[in-house]
Amino acid sequence: MNHLCDQRVMGAKRFAKGFGTRAVSTLLNDPSRLSGGSVVGRRNKPFKWILMGAVMALGLLVQACAPQQAPQESCNFMMSSDQQRISWGPQTPAVLYVDSSVPAEFFDSIRSAVEHWNQSVGREVLKIGGWTNSYPNENQDGVNVIYWRKNSWPDNKDKQAVTTIYWAADRLFEADIRINDVNFDYFSGPTPIANRVDFESLILHELGHVLGLSHQEVGASVMAMRLENAVLRRTPSQKDINDVKCEY
Numbered sequence: 001m002n003h004l005c006d007q008r009v010m011g012a013k014r015f016a017k018g019f020g021t022r023a024v025s026t027l028l029n030d031p032s033r034l035s036g037g038s039v040v041g042r043r044n045k046p047f048k049w050i051l052m053g054a055v056m057a058l059g060l061l062v063q064a065c066a067p068q069q070a071p072q073e074s075c076n077f078m079m080s081s082d083q084q085r086i087s088w089g090p091q092t093p094a095v096l097y098v099d100s101s102v103p104a105e106f107f108d109s110i111r112s113a114v115e116h117w118n119q120s121v122g123r124e125v126l127k128i129g130g131w132t133n134s135y136p137n138e139n140q141d142g143v144n145v146i147y148w149r150k151n152s153w154p155d156n157k158d159k160q161a162v163t164t165i166y167w168a169a170d171r172l173f174e175a176d177i178r179i180n181d182v183n184f185d186y187f188s189g190p191t192p193i194a195n196r197v198d199f200e201s202l203i204l205h206e207l208g209h210v211l212g213l214s215h216q217e218v219g220a221s222v223m224a225m226r227l228e229n230a231v232l233r234r235t236p237s238q239k240d241i242n243d244v245k246c247e248y
């Protein structure tokens with residue numbers, strides 16, 4: 001039964017930034033997919049009743065282990081299947097390591113973006129764990145890492161970065177960021193450079209995903225999906241600040 005509960009509420013999602021469409025959610029075992037009647041209707045009768053019984057039993061189990069919490073406002077956060085904001089909760093600061101593949105010229109941009117989110121919340125919700133080559137596994141390994149991809153980019157070439165978050169129930173437990181240096185060029189420092197993307201604006205956006213935020217296009221949100229060349233968007237908007245303070 002516990003195993004069922006765990007499965008129902010675990011998930012992973014990839015956010016891709018750039019000019020492409022949003023990555024498809026890979027939420028595992030969404031209970032809404034278990035309760036549909038249309039599949040049942042196509043079966044022969046005995047099988048139909050067995051299947052309906054199984055679905056109902058599964059529904060009861062799911063209901064029995066669902067937390068009794070009132071639905072929350074999203075505040076632009078990812079939402080769990082029981083309508084709770086998905087975040088690190090009290091497990092802050094979330095510690096991120098910077099892989100040694102990330103060029104040193106961008107260290108200050110990462111520090112600055114982390115500091116902007118911490119200032120927005122009013123306390124330390126993100127922390128740099130250090131620069132390291134100890135965590136080369138870009139998949140789920142229990143460590144939050146920023147990677148720099150300069151030789152190969154497996155995703156759509158229009159995406160500047162991909163952030164993958166992992167959660168169980170409504171708690172994040174891992175986030176990894178990959179930067180696409182194959183198809184884009186970046187700049188640091190105060191002066192925009194034509195035909196290059198502002199790395200600090202990009203990493204600020206990706207760190208918003210690390211905190212649990214989704215995309216939004218209202219106002220001057222740093223969570224807007226598109227980031228054009230030479231555009232500086234290095235400060236969370238008032239809406240971004242209000243959103244993140246809903247949870248932290």
Ligand SMILES: [Zn+2]
Binds near residue numbers: 015
């Ligand atoms: Zn994004």
